[in-house]
Amino acid sequence: MKKIFFCLIFPLAIVAQAVAQPAMTKTARGAQYAILKPGNGEKIKIGDVITFQMTQKTDKDSVLGSTYQMGQPAMAQVQPSKNVGDLMDVFSILSVNDSVLIKVPTDSIFAGHDDRRPPFFPKGSFINFLVKIQKTQSLESAMAERNAKMEKERAEKAAMATQLKAAEAATMAKYIADKKLNPQTTPSGLKYVITQASAGKKPKAGDTLLVNYAGRTPDGKLFDSSIAEVAQAAGLQQPGRNYEPFKFVVGNGEVIPGWDEGFLLLNEGSKATLIIPSALGYGERGAGEDIKPYSPLLFDVELIKVIPGKPKPVVKAAPKGKRPVAKKAAAKRTAAKKKVTKQ
Template sequence: MLSVNDSARVRIPTDSIFAGREDGRPPFLPKGSYLNFTIKVEKTQSLDEAMAERNAAMEKEKTERAAMAEKLRGEEKATLARYIADNQLTPQTTTSGLKYIITTPSAGRKPVNGDTLLVNYAGRTMDGKLFDSSIEEVAKAGGLQQPGRNYEPIKVVVGDGQVIRGWDEGLLLVNEGAKAKFIIPSALAYGERGAGADIKPYSPLVFDVEVVKVIPGVRKKAVAKTGVKRAPAKKATGKRAATKRKVTKK
């Protein structure tokens, strides 16, 4: 048995590792080869001590993540305010925090939840970096053109949770044929997770959108109420109804 600060060399035959599953053996570990390890005992712990140390480390990591999240949330508010001021924007703000500007109004059909919308869009981070677009010219100008991609309006069933919350809410504000700018806080976008290399955790996003077409969804027909009550059905008793016989006197 090894004690603290003891060292040992361990040789493991690879034939025992891959016994019965030779198809998983890599070329650099041929038959008859060995894996050689040098190990050293740095510390010994009881199971309770190890669990306590692990729990303390997890709690520390949780606290650090919470502190970082709070810092990023504070920075997000400042970033949003700076973006709006720098670009001299006067957006409207919904109760959820979504900020939007109708850049090209339209008297077209107003979408409702369940409608399918054909939408052109360009998405950017607060520093103006393009991360996605359905418009080929915009993608090309932003260095994001993808060979083989069909650049066309995407289909979105609004209110169905297919897209980020900022889109589901914002698209209901844009009539068919209209264009808008959405300034979406991270809580209505990708939140603490982020998305890919360009969208960091707690990143607000900017989308320029155009609702090309609104395709009405299936509407449930309302049943009209007349206020007339139906007479209750007679209860079956299983007995034959009694009949009156007419008696004539002679």
């Protein structure tokens, strides 16, 4: 469907209406128009930004789209016409509140691109637009209005985020109180409780870990688990899931930040409950249906095995005042020196 709009400069759509064929006037570029109901409002000028509702139809009154269906009117800046499909020849002669029928010949639109012509636009047919002009304003006024709207939306979003963050803090506090937990808290806000201590080795960033886990939302809903029995008991369906310890490189950004930080606090063989704030989880976006925006996450985890990562090569700093010399270059100079000495 999108291919037929390549020559138009804005979204095309509007409510279907059956109208009697009025007397049409032709523009210089070949479009035809008829004002169905004059609005007698402010005259549109070149450079103005217009707001309008529009319906796009075939000659057989089949509706192709509608700004009403889209839920908001279209906007366009009126400029000198560049092609018959931009409708500018007609817009520039209208006034606010005018209702107009505009017929654009498909032969002009698909000239040189007849292979793109859909069957519902045969040769000799028209794309029909029913347009209702709602408002005209200067470009400066339109920009100021748009900026004010964006600022309002930003302020509303920030206020909503503040409310959700406050609700998140209350949710975490309630969970801790209900479970009678006494968690430790890191500077990032991660809270954790060691439920089974271990003297096993502690992982370092870059190590590969094998872990078992069960992840829940604050209301207790299980959304993921590596343990078959846990998933089955909660009725969690994970088609195709292989229930086995999860493997990842810790501190490498392969998992949410709360995991990268939390597992570095554990020892091999230990178990813990991680209470992860949304800032260390999925943040303002959430994830899927179960993890809402600004939702804290609760994980019961077990660090089964730590596989040491490959140590990074240590590069020794050159002594002060001396430049590092490549071995190859030094060897060449030594060979040259020996050659001169022999001579």
